[in-house]
Amino acid sequence: MRKKILCFTLCLMVLCFSSHPKTYGAETNKNEDNQKLMSLYKKVETLTTIPWYVFAAIDQYERNVRHSRRDIPKAPGLIEIYIKPEVWTGPLNPNQKDTDPRTIGLFGGIGVDGNGDKKAEPTNDEDVLYTIANYLQSYGSDLDNIKIGLWEYYHRDKAVGLILGHMKLFQKYGRLDLEGHAFPIPRQYNFTYHNTWGDARGWGGRRIHEGTDIFANYGVPVRSTCFGVIEMKGWNRYGGWRVGIRDIDNTYHYFAHLNGFADGLKVGQVVEPGQLIGSVGSSGYGPPGTSGKFPPHLHYGLYKDNGRTEWSFDPYPHLKAWERAERNKK
Numbered sequence: 001m002r003k004k005i006l007c008f009t010l011c012l013m014v015l016c017f018s019s020h021p022k023t024y025g026a027e028t029n030k031n032e033d034n035q036k037l038m039s040l041y042k043k044v045e046t047l048t049t050i051p052w053y054v055f056a057a058i059d060q061y062e063r064n065v066r067h068s069r070r071d072i073p074k075a076p077g078l079i080e081i082y083i084k085p086e087v088w089t090g091p092l093n094p095n096q097k098d099t100d101p102r103t104i105g106l107f108g109g110i111g112v113d114g115n116g117d118k119k120a121e122p123t124n125d126e127d128v129l130y131t132i133a134n135y136l137q138s139y140g141s142d143l144d145n146i147k148i149g150l151w152e153y154y155h156r157d158k159a160v161g162l163i164l165g166h167m168k169l170f171q172k173y174g175r176l177d178l179e180g181h182a183f184p185i186p187r188q189y190n191f192t193y194h195n196t197w198g199d200a201r202g203w204g205g206r207r208i209h210e211g212t213d214i215f216a217n218y219g220v221p222v223r224s225t226c227f228g229v230i231e232m233k234g235w236n237r238y239g240g241w242r243v244g245i246r247d248i249d250n251t252y253h254y255f256a257h258l259n260g261f262a263d264g265l266k267v268g269q270v271v272e273p274g275q276l277i278g279s280v281g282s283s284g285y286g287p288p289g290t291s292g293k294f295p296p297h298l299h300y301g302l303y304k305d306n307g308r309t310e311w312s313f314d315p316y317p318h319l320k321a322w323e324r325a326e327r328n329k330k
């Protein structure tokens with residue numbers, strides 16, 4: 001099939017392992033958890049001068065990392081921020097299970113008591129949250145200093161960037177539930193797509209197809225599939241005009257071969273499911289502006305970050321589910 005040799009993305013062979021977002025229990029449990037989490041964040045906001053969405057963003061980043069890695073223990077409570085024992089109790093502390101705030105302080109640990117029981121316990125939600133708040137506050141509570149504090153804590157630009165993106169989303173919507181999705185093409189337009197995950201690609205060396213091609217006419221609207229922040233917008237010789245959106249689960253939604261972008265769309269902007277981001281085209285396979293080397297289609301890819309690396313996973317089942325959900329909504 002001709003379309004099988006068309007379109008692909010930047011990466012080479014990427015090791016693909018379990019990457020599906022975690023599944024939650026009943027929807028009501030999740031709502032309850034979110035309410036409890038929000039009151040924890042708000043409580044620490046009143047104890048410090050750091051806004052709740054900073055804690056929500058750090059917790060969300062760590063939740064995603066924890067759920068995609070096997071080397072971090074399961075969270076004992078609702079807060080999923082993981083602070084290593086040597087960081088909590090102090091690197092030279094002979095007792096790595098120390099919960100006495102005074103000795104922890106002496107050994108340079110960051111663990112503090114947040115719930116007033118005179119113990120600094122890494123298994124207590126309030127203690128963990130207040131420890132992070134206290135750590136950040138030592139740098140200052142305005143955004144610039146929070147950024148510095150985050151960098152000092154993670155020593156990874158990517159982590160800081162992801163957390164800042166989450167902050168924007170939580171601040172804008174004022175809630176924790178930002179899980180909604182939309183199919184990228186509005187349902188009144190004609191489109192076709194098949195599962196082409198992993199197909200070989202000929203142009204530009206040996207690669208596999210990391211995504212799903214949705215064939216539609218030039219100019220058909222392309223919409224955001226998630227709540228997220230525009231992380232990338234621009235040209236690439238493979239993908240042509242492209243947009244990348246980072247969602248609240250640290251998943252990166254990649255849209256390639258666009259004809260053009262929505263007016264005013266810019267990096268750092270918050271978008272939501274169904275929001276116009278561009279239109280279908282056939283850009284790519286050459287220097288900026290190259291177009292028409294293959295039939296128009298949207299290349300849609302999904303990438304996941306686990307705090308260390310990023311890898312792609314198959315968007316096809318997700319696209320199918322979002323398409324079905326929209327048809328059922330009518």
Ligand SMILES: [Zn+2]
Binds near residue numbers: 006213300
């Ligand atoms: Zn493609």
